[in-house]
Amino acid sequence: MGRTLAFLGPSGTFTEEAVRHLPIQEELTTQPYVSILDVLEAVNTNQADFGVVPIENSIEGTVNLTMDGLIHGEKLPILAELALPITQHLLMAVRPKPLLLQQITKVFSHSHAIAQCRLFLQKYLPHVEIEYTNSTASAAKLVSEEPDQPWAAIGTRLNTEIYPLFLAQESIQDYANNFTRFVLVGKSQLDLPVSDKYKTTILVTLPEDYSGALYQVLAAFAWRKLNLSRIESRPTKKGLGSYYFVLDIVQGMDTVLMPGAFAEIEALGCQVRILGSYPVFAYRGIGEKN
Numbered sequence: 001m002g003r004t005l006a007f008l009g010p011s012g013t014f015t016e017e018a019v020r021h022l023p024i025q026e027e028l029t030t031q032p033y034v035s036i037l038d039v040l041e042a043v044n045t046n047q048a049d050f051g052v053v054p055i056e057n058s059i060e061g062t063v064n065l066t067m068d069g070l071i072h073g074e075k076l077p078i079l080a081e082l083a084l085p086i087t088q089h090l091l092m093a094v095r096p097k098p099l100l101l102q103q104i105t106k107v108f109s110h111s112h113a114i115a116q117c118r119l120f121l122q123k124y125l126p127h128v129e130i131e132y133t134n135s136t137a138s139a140a141k142l143v144s145e146e147p148d149q150p151w152a153a154i155g156t157r158l159n160t161e162i163y164p165l166f167l168a169q170e171s172i173q174d175y176a177n178n179f180t181r182f183v184l185v186g187k188s189q190l191d192l193p194v195s196d197k198y199k200t201t202i203l204v205t206l207p208e209d210y211s212g213a214l215y216q217v218l219a220a221f222a223w224r225k226l227n228l229s230r231i232e233s234r235p236t237k238k239g240l241g242s243y244y245f246v247l248d249i250v251q252g253m254d255t256v257l258m259p260g261a262f263a264e265i266e267a268l269g270c271q272v273r274i275l276g277s278y279p280v281f282a283y284r285g286i287g288e289k290n
């Protein structure tokens, strides 16, 4: 068997779709895992060579499980990124005639999918119980297996082809411009095509009680004209008020500017850890895929 790639399953997740759109040239055996942590664990323990997980959504923000897994888990470099357009649908096991949303008692989905449809749920399904699942596809599978229950799942259109489900309501997300960034992680090298865009993600720990430290960190990038596309704080989990800063710099390591900026930051007393320096691939599908 060749090398393997773990992804957030079961079949029909947005993550699986991201795997299909990543321009991986090698024939990898793909393996679904039930949670994001299981995917990362599979790669950490060498059960899988690579993994694909969601890291950030344009409506709901960071996928904390992924971010914290990369920060606190074993060192697992980010090898590539792909942003996928996301369209969420309300899926049911029986075709309701007519569809009476009041009859639905429970809605199942991944927390990020629920969050992307918060206003829809508040307006049309304020009475339902929300049940969180590990992925949108696990919600779809669960609802399809209980056709006698007045339940619905939120997930991809693709799930109506994989599971015995109907599209009860199309495109229910609150904002049209919905994208999720997925990252490919792994300890070994993988041949990927060149891209016209590269990013470097770093984790910065500031020195304690140094006023203006974050300002100085940002200045090191600003005067070098190194563009940041994200800055985010995550708790170090060592106590209140203690944070790591995650920075996405729109630049690979192929310029002296980057090591220069890191050296300047380290001279301030900051610690810098590179989480990955990787190509960014664009989704090349046509129209709605999910």
Ligand SMILES: O=C(O)C(=O)C[C@]1(C(=O)O)C=C[C@@H](O)C=C1
Pocket (backbone or CB within 6 Å): 008, 012, 013, 014, 015, 016, 054, 057, 063, 086, 110, 112, 113, 134, 135, 136, 137, 180
């Ligand atoms: O549940 C899925 O289908 C996933 O791939 C996970 C996930 C996420 O974690 O953000 C991916 C894309 C959507 O934003 C909703 C859910």
